Amino acid sequence: MEYQDSEKAVEVATRVEAFMDEVVLPREREALANDEVITNDEIEAMWEMAKDRDLFAPQMPEKYGGQGLDFSDMLPSFEQVGRSLIGALSIRANAPQEGNMHTLEMVGTDEQKEQWLRPLVQGEISSGFSMTEPMQGGGSDPKMLRTTAEKDGDEWVINGHKWWTTDGLTADFLLVMARTNMDAHPYSGTSIILVPTDTDGVNIVRNIPHMGGHSITEREGGHAEIKFENVRVPVENTVGEENEGxxxxxxxxxxxxxxxxxxxxxxxxxxxxxxxxxxxxxxxxxxxxxxxxxxxxxxxxxxxxxxxxxxxxxxxxxxxxxxxxxxxxxxxxxxxxxxxxxxxxxxxxxxxxxxxxxxxxxxxxxxxxxxxxxxxxxxxVHRRSIAREAFEDIKEEELEYICRFDTNRQMH
Structure with missing residues (x-):
């Protein structure tokens, strides 16, 4: 099928497909057949092979060690890595790392990019995105967010309870969604704050047992439940503008x-x-x-x-x-x-x-x-949004026709 992908997108995706077929899928098949765990060393060896083939982190700019593909151009490559249980991981395009890289690259300060983004892209560190909370906190209705961050001098003091933080067990830092202006609507009073996991008060409670939790690699960061208890980080750890989380x-x-x-x-x-x-x-x-x-x-x-x-x-x-x-x-x-x-x-x-x-x-x-x-x-949640938009687009001529039709029916 032709999807009007650019020449660059097709060219890179073709090379990603070859990498999957020649390197990744054979190792996956072997691991499944022998009930083996693919080691971190093996994954890092795949990263080096991906770098040699100019396939590593296709979604990131070249100055951070990626391939610098535009968003639309990288999608066909993401489809190719999806064919394998370890495909996205093998070229450093796996969630949530990919999304956190994108966030820091998009709105992070120069200092944040050097300290956190560059080693994150290279696989030297790991990260998590802490947004979802237990009942009755933020989830499908994110306005219910309960985690707070209050300023004390030049520090944020964070308190809250998160769960389903993917890769939270092994993360070196978390991007935490927290209310920073309780007088404002959550959509205009919430910030994203970068919190190193070795900060005092960051308590990893457990890995939540879950469907699909059987990994064939050592590099399994789970889905963590985390409590933030008077966690102090510098205000400069705010990612992007304050209250625009x-x-x-x-x-x-x-x-x-x-x-x-x-x-x-x-x-x-x-x-x-x-x-x-x-x-x-x-x-x-x-x-x-x-x-x-x-x-x-x-x-x-x-x-x-x-x-x-x-x-x-x-x-x-x-x-x-x-x-x-x-x-x-x-x-x-x-x-x-x-x-x-x-x-x-x-x-x-x-x-x-x-x-x-x-x-x-x-x-x-x-x-x-x-x-x-x-x-x-x-x-x-998505259907709610789609339906809301659909009902905002009712045509006046159709309303008039329906009303006229209903009036005529009542007359007879």
Whole structure:
């Protein structure tokens, strides 16, 4: 399919695809077959190979060690890395590191970029994004944010309770969303503050047990529950302007949602490839399963929906270059999350017992993809935004017609 990707985007994605096929996928298959854990040393060796091939951190500027791709140009590469359980990690394009890099590069001070961004890009340190809170705190309704940061001289004093901070167990620093002006609406009174995890009062409570928590690498930072108890950091650790945390988070999440969509569409593509290969070899009731019409129709529907998902994400990316593209991103995230969920479920079903076994990556994919309908905004939140926009666009002529039609009916 042609998606009007630029020559640069196609060229880099082609090289990323080759790296996945030649280096990453063979090691993943071996690890799954032998129930092995891929070590940190192996991942770092992949980083060096990615650097040699000019593939490392494609989303970051060259001055920080990345490839300097524009947002739209990097999406096809993200789709290629999504085909592997370790693909994004192998080229340093994995969440939440990728999103935190983008945030610091976008609004960080020069000092923050040198101290935190540069080593983050190179994989020398790790990070987390602390926004979500336990009931009744910030979550699908971020206005419910309860964590506070109060000024005491030239320091912030942070108190709050966060959870689901991805990679929080191993993070060297956290980007913490906190209310910094309690008299203002949360959208105009919240800031993002950089907090080193070795700061007094940062208490990592636990790794939250969760669906999809089976990693095949040592580099597993979990989803941490964290309490901030009178945590003091300099006011200069504010990331971006004070009280503009929600605007910055929206910029971070908009692009992050689309990169997630592309990674998961790559996962769906790999799942379909596995399912089609299995169906073509597995015989039952006298024929290969690939000859059964009901399965062929399901595969056809899956291919069609995946094509539509790829197209809608690319359209949203083009719009994001020009505007906030809030509705386009919401549509892309909701549609792609549900399509990839359906496709991976189909692949598991097609492969039967092999689908639920862990010799293939499908069982891992299946657990991972279900979370995609919740993380980065639950389906219901995005549909609420889409519906609100839709009902703001009711045409006056249609209202007049409906009213006239209803009046005539009452007369008869």
């Amino acid at each position: 929600f605007q910055i988070a929206q910029m971070r999440l908009g692009g992050g949602r689309l990169t997630h969509c592309m990674r998961y569409s790559g996962m769906a593509e790999r799942s379909l490839d596995i399912a089609k290969a299995y169906l073509s070899k597995r015989e039952a009731f006298g024929d290969p399963l690939a000859e059964k019409q009901s399965l062929r129709h399901k595969i056809a529907d899956a291919e069609t929906k995946l094509h539509a998902a790829r197209a809608i994400v690319r359209h949203a990316a083009r719009e994001l270059d020009r505007s906030e593209a809030r509705i386009e991103v919401a549509m892309s995230k909701t549609y792609t999350a549900n399509v990839t969920n359906e496709i991976i479920d189909l692949a598991v079903q097609c492969c039967g017992a092999n689908g639920i076994g862990r010799d293939l990556p499908l069982a891992h994919f299946y657990e991972d993809v279900r979370t995609f309908r919740i993380v980065d905004g639950a389906d219901e």
